[in-house]
Amino acid sequence: MDTHQGSFDVIVIGGGAAGMMAAGQAARRKKRVLIIEKNRTFGEKLKLTGNGRCNITNAEFEPGAFLEHYGTGKEFLFSPFAQFGVKDSFSFFESIGLPLVVQAGSRVFPASERATDVVLALRKHLEKAGVECKTGCAVRRLVHQDRLVTGVETDVGVLCAKSFILATGGLSHPETGSTGDGFLWLKELGHSITHPAPSVVPLEVSDEWVKMLRGVSLPIMKITFFLDGKKQFSKAGTVLFTHFGLSGPLILNSASKVKDLLQNGQVTAQIDAFPDTDLGALDRNAVSVFDSNKNKTLKTVLKDIAPPGTSSGVQTLLADIDLDSKVHSISKEDRKRIVSLLKALPVTITGLMGYDRAVVSDGGVSLSEIDTRTMRSKLFSNLYIVGDLLNVSRSSGGFSLQLCWTTGYVAGNCA
Ligand SMILES: Cc1cc2nc3c(=O)[nH]c(=O)nc-3n(C[C@H](O)[C@H](O)[C@H](O)COP(=O)(O)OP(=O)(O)OC[C@H]3O[C@@H](n4cnc5c(N)ncnc54)[C@H](O)[C@@H]3O)c2cc1C
Incomplete structure (x- = not known):
């Protein structure tokens, strides 16, 4: 009844x-x-x-x-x-x-x-x-x-x-x-x-290195978004790598602006994994790490210069450098390239995730x-x-x- x-x-x-x-x-x-x-x-x-x-x-x-x-x-x-x-x-x-x-x-x-x-x-x-x-x-x-x-x-x-x-x-x-x-x-x-x-929602990306790092988060980083190569806006905070792309509060709160950008052209981004350290200081740190690990492979030493948990993803962006080379044989140019990469990890945004992943829909x-x-x-x-x-x-x-x-x-x- x-x-x-x-x-x-x-x-x-x-x-x-x-x-x-x-x-x-x-x-x-x-x-x-x-x-x-x-x-x-x-x-x-x-x-x-x-x-x-x-x-x-x-x-x-x-x-x-x-x-x-x-x-x-x-x-x-x-x-x-x-x-x-x-x-x-x-x-x-x-x-x-x-x-x-x-x-x-x-x-x-x-x-x-x-x-x-x-x-x-x-x-x-x-x-x-x-x-x-x-x-x-x-x-x-x-x-x-x-x-x-x-x-x-x-x-x-x-x-x-x-x-x-x-x-x-x-x-x-x-x-x-x-x-x-x-x-x-x-x-x-x-x-x-x-x-x-969907508005407060994670971003979908095409980059394999991002997907490889699923579950890893970068607590202090800066991400800058570009439309057709032109700088649009930056945000600093935590980013979370997932099996489809990028998430975390900072990304969720960027989604609505990124949605507008996506309607006007190709959207890419660069992640600065060391926003509080300039290129020179980061390179000096790399020199010091390389010096104290001369006979180790680059693959091993990369773990000490990339943010924790990210070296496997970063490796895939260095396809033209032999990761099994001993660190003492790495050229200055290649070392500088690695350091620059850590300040500008490339991401291609392909879209916003759907309702199933959205926190808020506008x-x-x-x-x-x-x-x-x-x-x-x-x-x-x-x-x-x-x-x-x-x-x-x-x-x-x-x-x-x-x-x-x-x-x-x-x-x-x-x-
Ligand atoms: C993964 C996730 C994480 C989030 N985290 C946060 C957070 O930490 N902080 C924050 O502020 N916000 C967060 N949000 C947003 C927040 O959850 C929502 O804004 C909020 O729950 C909306 O509440 P509501 O009562 O309007 O609707 P809902 O919570 O969607 O409730 C609507 C209810 O109506 C019922 N219903 C629908 N149709 C019918 C029907 N025909 N007959 C009877 N019942 C019906 C549904 O079953 C549902 O239970 C998050 C959202 C998601 C998805």
Whole structure:
């Protein structure tokens, strides 16, 4: 027998970060709330975040500076963030038994560093607040009449409520349940949807040396991107080599600019593995390493001058030098070439990875069609739209989840 009968004050569709936040907040206001999730469990994507550690927000406490990370969404988000900002996230998670810690500058994680603990804490919060939960139940469409949503059609019939909060997420990692259903329904309701495209996403490259180094990361490096050989922009930080190309926070945050470049020509990059050391100093170091290992092969000694874990990849870029030669027989020119290579490792970017690898997909519902104070649709007065459904570009670093906590809270508070 279906226990979720009768009419609800609020139905939340989607049990991800934004949906759980919204449902809990609405129930705290003594509303009768039902949350519907098509997976058997809540927060499948949340469990993947921050490599399983969940970068839950960012410890930038100055609201203006925080909002700079949302591109043109900044102005729209001013009001929601005034209602629930970063400090409120700290207090909220503390209040539900999940203390947070600041790491690596400003990234914020649960103290346990387990994303599954975030899901667990939110689940308990929903229970405590009295939210009725329906999992393993897909919503098929929204039923509407006269600019009001009247119900949601599900496998177990139509469920009705006074208000609806749509939190079905974007399109990245569709295996977690985010398959873009909400975009289709909103389009049908007359909302304008900017076509979602992967934006915070790893880069695909054609270079074998990069793929050989899969699993290796370079913690301090600088990457410079070129369009048709002309320098475009540089970023410094950590790069992670993968079996398809390059990843890591710095790469993810470059993807959107690289996407634009790719539309205009050939995109290449150079990785400076020693950004804090100039060519002269690097060469002097090579001379000293070569001098103390005169009778060893270049292949062996390369391990001492290339960054840890990278020498096998670097070797493949030195195909015309005999790696089995003893170091004392390496010419000055070849030594200088090796050193220069370490300051400009060549990469050819072939594209961006797809939704399956994306952390964030750009696009979504136009912000001009949503009331900034309440997250309510301007077309349907009892429909609220939150989280990854919104067309807000953002950096990686906890900004996506903070958007979910903020918009989820505001919708839950107003619905
Ligand atoms: C690998 C990865 C790592 C990430 N790491 C971080 C990070 O560390 N920090 C950060 O800030 N952001 C991170 N993000 C982004 C962040 O995870 C998302 O912004 C956030 O989870 C979006 O939450 P949401 O509630 O809007 O949508 P989702 O989490 O996508 O939830 C939507 C839910 O709706 C359900 N649903 C969909 N359609 C239906 C339907 N028809 N009926 C019923 N239910 C439905 C889905 O099953 C899903 O559970 C990461 C993303 C990925 C993919």
